[in-house]
Amino acid sequence: EDQVTQSPEALRLQEGESSSLNCSYTVSGLRGLFWYRQDPGKGPEFLFTLYSAGEEKEKERLKATLTKKESFLHITAPKPEDSATYLCAVQYSSGSARQLTFGSGTQLTVLP
Amino acid sequence: EAGVTQFPSHSVIEKGQTVTLRCDPISGHDNLYWYRRVMGKEIKFLLHFVKESKQDESGMPNNRFLAERTxxxxxxxxxQPAELEDSGVYFCASSRDSNQPQHFGDGTRLSIL
Structure with missing residues (x-):
């Protein structure tokens, strides 16, 4: 069964303390890996799409990387406004299926 | 451009009643998806429309759920009828084509009493 596992479940950082979130997947035939940010009471907000191993994407303090088995979301010098739940989702190649398979998320808290 | 809009934001009904959730996708997006998160678990896929056609409904849990996109x-x-285990947050997402990122609405929080 295709699975997406995120770690850690929760992460508390001091402002300016860089760290990484992990997303490992067991799907065969990856079509794309997506990172979303979700604030309480809101829907997931799209951040990045990665399609192939070795690919990297950056946006402000966030950088996403992809290998054949996992993806990392690196947060450099985070600020309190970066506090949110970060979700990883995989879209796999299976005929016409385009559904996303989500991980359970990492709840990030950045303390001032 | 306006984002994905869902209505209502919250709904509280009793077991056995009927509830209808609505999703307005981003204008021009032919692809529309329904997902839900129940009992604090992962967000799970329900179904996928391309224009008015159901492309994939493999995630629909049972025949009490009916999706339309006329x-x-x-x-x-x-x-219809709602059961206790249907409680959760129902999200809608849309994309311009099936290879583009999916953009989500803020969801409908459904509580079945």
Whole structure:
């Protein structure tokens, strides 16, 4: 069964303390890996799409990387406004299926 | 451009009643998806429309759930009759084509009493 596992479940950082979130997947035939940010009471907000191993994407303090088995979301010098739940989702190649398979998320808290 | 809009934001009904959720996708997005998160678990796929056609409904849990997208614009998801285990947050997402990122609405929080 295709699975997406995120770690850690929760992460508390001091402002300016860089760290990484992990997303490992067991799907065969990856079509794309997506990172979303979700604030309480809101829907997931799209951040990045990665399609192939070795690919990297950056946006402000966030950088996403992809290998054949996992993806990392690196947060450099985070600020309190970066506090949110970060979700990883995989879209796999299976005929016409385009559904996303989500991980359970990492709840990030950045303390001032 | 306006984002994905879902209505209502919250709904509280009793077991056995009927509820209809609505989703308005981003204008011009032919692809519309329904997902839900129940009991604090992961967000799970329900179904996928391309325009007015159901492309993939493999995630629909049972025949108490009926999704429609008449005219290829907004979509509705009806639960009839509602059961306790249907409680959760129902999200709608849309994309311009099936290879583009999916953009989500803020969800409908459904509580079955």
């Amino acid at each position: 005219g290829g614009t907004y979509s509705t998801l009806k639960v």
